[in-house]
Amino acid sequence: MNTKKIWLSSPHMGGNEEKYINEAFELNWIAPVGGNLNQFEEALVKYTACGHALALNSGTAALHLGLILLDVQPGDYVICQSMTFCASANPVKYLGGIPVFVDSETDTWNMCPEALERAIQACMDGSIAEKFPEIKGQIQIFAKKPKAIVPVHLYGMPAKMKEIMDIAKKYDIPVLEDAAEAVGSEYHGQKCGTFGEIGVFSFNGNKIITTSGGGALLSQNKSHIDRAKFLATQAKENTLHYEHKEIGFNYRLSNVLAGIGRGQMEVLPERIQQRRKIHNFYWEALGGIEGITFLKEPEGHFSNRWLTCVLVDPEKTGGVGWNDIIQHLAEDQIEARPLWKPMHVQESFAGAPYYGGDIAEKLFDQGLCLPSGSNMTGEDLERVVMRLKDCLEVKEGLRKAV
Numbered sequence: 118m119n120t121k122k123i124w125l126s127s128p129h130m131g132g133n134e135e136k137y138i139n140e141a142f143e144l145n146w147i148a149p150v151g152g153n154l155n156q157f158e159e160a161l162v163k164y165t166a167c168g169h170a171l172a173l174n175s176g177t178a179a180l181h182l183g184l185i186l187l188d189v190q191p192g193d194y195v196i197c198q199s200m201t202f203c204a205s206a207n208p209v210k211y212l213g214g215i216p217v218f219v220d221s222e223t224d225t226w227n228m229c230p231e232a233l234e235r236a237i238q239a240c241m242d243g244s245i246a247e248k249f250p251e252i253k254g255q256i257q258i259f260a261k262k263p264k265a266i267v268p269v270h271l272y273g274m275p276a277k278m279k280e281i282m283d284i285a286k287k288y289d290i291p292v293l294e295d296a297a298e299a300v301g302s303e304y305h306g307q308k309c310g311t312f313g314e315i316g317v318f319s320f321n322g323n324k325i326i327t328t329s330g331g332g333a334l335l336s337q338n339k340s341h342i343d344r345a346k347f348l349a350t351q352a353k354e355n356t357l358h359y360e361h362k363e364i365g366f367n368y369r370l371s372n373v374l375a376g377i378g379r380g381q382m383e384v385l386p387e388r389i390q391q392r393r394k395i396h397n398f399y400w401e402a403l404g405g406i407e408g409i410t411f412l413k414e415p416e417g418h419f420s421n422r423w424l425t426c427v428l429v430d431p432e433k434t435g436g437v438g439w440n441d442i443i444q445h446l447a448e449d450q451i452e453a454r455p456l457w458k459p460m461h462v463q464e465s466f467a468g469a470p471y472y473g474g475d476i477a478e479k480l481f482d483q484g485l486c487l488p489s490g491s492n493m494t495g496e497d498l499e500r501v502v503m504r505l506k507d508c509l510e511v512k513e514g515l516r517k518a519v
């Protein structure tokens with residue numbers, strides 16, 4: 118069988134990446150320092166108006182450093198979105214902190230502002246320890262303010278940032294914005310990643326643009342970025358010899374990979390248009406099918422549509438769920454995936470506090486990510502839709518009006 122494999126989201130080079138990589142070779146800047154890094158960071162700052170940016174070797178590293186900048190210490194509470202990729206919350210554990218998970222709302226699938234406020238209050242009045250006794254073994258003082266709030270813009274859809282920022286201001290808690298999946302997404306005209314005190318991007322291989330592996334830390338506050346740069350380069354003091362007063366990390370992006378990032382930044386607007394077009398294609402082809410629901414952009418929310426995700430309700434599809442669809446697509450070399458499994462039901466976070474209802478779990482029960490790579494052809498898209506309809510046994514005549 119030589120059917121072409123259709124990936125969920127594969128790297129899509131713009132054309133100039135190799136030129137910039139070659140520049141690094143010609144100048145012998147193969148190290149985690151050099152012109153590509155500066156250019157890549159400048160491009161990020163210019164594109165997002167974030168003030169200052171630091172290129173790192175992963176989004177996870179950026180989140181880790183972000184939490185350190187916000188002074189997360191062992192035993193500190195950090196409010197996290199449950200519905201996310203584990204990398205949003207794992208760095209809290211690296212620091213010995215206690216992630217307090219919050220449910221999603223149905224408009225954006227991101228952090229529910231009401232559940233967020235309840236979680237903050239439970240931390241501050243200490244009632245969190247009565248509800249989740251497992252944390253009693255980890256800390257002595259239960260009643261304290263969370264050190265940070267980490268909202269996520271899942272699949273590129275901006276979270277309800279006005280409500281979240283209002284709550285953050287009300288309680289004076291800094292926001293570390295996980296915009297790993299939302300490079301180029303906007304909320305009321307402002308780029309995601311620039312709302313919180315610190316923002317994080319990922320350039321992992323499957324993201325909307327990639328450096329094969331990489332990430333960035335964004336902040337209006339230059340001292341945050343300077344400190345992050347220091348910590349990301351082993352906390353080496355500015356002396357001739359190797360002097361260290363603190364424990365640092367090796368988290369800087371390589372100048373070679375920054376060359377890829379430089380090229381990718383040139384095509385980012387085009388990539389967003391392509392992903393949005395793919396979303397529209399799916400919506401037109403599948404939006405009218407009973408039991409298939411798309412995530413709409415609420416007023417003021419502009420999604421980069423990194424992945425097009427739908428909810429599949431087996432009660433309305435005649436028993437077909439995402440499991441069946443993923444298997445059916447895989448038989449034709451098409452990759453699809455379920456949504457992220459919420460963190461509060463993961464074994465790795467067993468016993469962690471959770472505030473909210475069952476929205477995140479319901480999304481996981483029904484959510485399906487469709488192949489959304491910007492390099493997909495019209496033919497690829499037709500193939501996915503045909504297979505999907507075949508699985509759902511949709512006959513053209515039976516489609517309900519869109």
Ligand SMILES: *Cc1c(COP(=O)(O)O)cnc(C)c1O
Nearest residue numbers: 175176177202204205297319321
């Ligand atoms: C990809 C991703 C990360 C981690 O980024 P890496 O570059 O893979 O380390 C963090 N949070 C979310 C929501 C992500 O999707």
